[in-house]
Amino acid sequence: MISYDCDSLYAHLGSVIKQKKTMTGPDKNTLFPLEHHKKLCFLKNLIDDPKIKVGDYTYYDDLEDVQNFKKNVKYHFDFTEDQLIIGKFCMIASDVSFIMNGANHLTDAITSYPFAIFGNGWEQAMENKSYPTKGDTIIGNDVWIGHNATIMGGVKIGDGAIIAANSAIVKDVASYSVMGGNPASLIRKRFSKENIEQLLKLQWWNWDIKKITRNVSALTGNDLSAIR
Template sequence: MNENTHFPDKDEKFPLENYNRLCFLKNIISNPNIIVGDYTYYDDFENVDNFEKNVKYHFDFIGDKLIIGKFCMIASDVKFIMNGANHKMDGITAYPFYIFGKDWTKATPKDGELPFKGNTIIGNDVWIGNHVTIMPGVKIGNGAIIASNSTVTKDVEDYSIIGGNPAKEIRKRFSQEKIKELLEMEWWNWDLEKITENVNFLTKKI
């Protein structure tokens, strides 16, 4: 490694001096079912510990994971709704009698009867705006941008800009040819020295 090349420490909790409302997210996570890549940051208006509080209905016994890639940008009040929020919906009522015990446990759903959408997966280099809600099992592609106050109910393609409730694609960030090139480049997997030497290239207009 070039001794003259310097870059932020991915293992530092608060990378900005005298500012503790922006963190490298992986360094504050305690839940083993939340997996976060290097240099993904979370910026909270109040306290970065709100992140895990905003991963809702994430019960250990269900086993679903929230997986977030590298170099993502996550704003305050982003909420992830996990599979524990799902109710059985094919009966007369969706009311979960069984969770209250007593004789109501006879209505406990059998394996496979509760909706399960799988893991929630956020790609690399994804920007998620303030107050976004992401529903269970959604997969967001690399380089996507999610507008503030959106509710994401279905998968998002690579390098798409989406917004609204429910969120819809507004446009692609680049041409399909350029998106293919960027996906093959996978700059987020370069070594840190190469990224550091190419930050001007990575941030210039294309």
């Protein structure tokens, strides 16, 4: 008859379970991926607005409360049609604001005052007119947006871009660009043109999570040939 040391067996099983969990990465469907830390969330699991779409593993880190993210998507009214679309594996810091198209006023008229919203006869102000819009605000994959940055409505930020803290993004940002300032301007490209083209073809964020897990060491390095 074979006897077992229960304590050793349980310890072994615990080790196997922990290893399996580690090798598959965190659960993308959990709100708080860091145990005992409620100020960083996988954003997709927080959002309940159909006009905001967020990819897997994108996180929002707030100094106070992750619910602040909803308040920081500003002027996103029900009657506007624009969407906020954020890709996978993005990193969004505290106090990042998205100024949606509902904030827009007329700029080529005698006055930019929004008479129509007050009614009582002023609604005629916008007959046969419409407020300007720049379309959806689109954030690519693997984008890092620093503390207190502001993203204006209709802006498109390419994959792999970095937005410095306190920056105001008022126009489109090319992939793998580092932007900073108010209004933001290009600080530098993260990689050579050839490497950027290779990375955009690679699209690592669309890999199976097991392949990403196998390559986490390579992905945090700078040798493209090390990726398997």
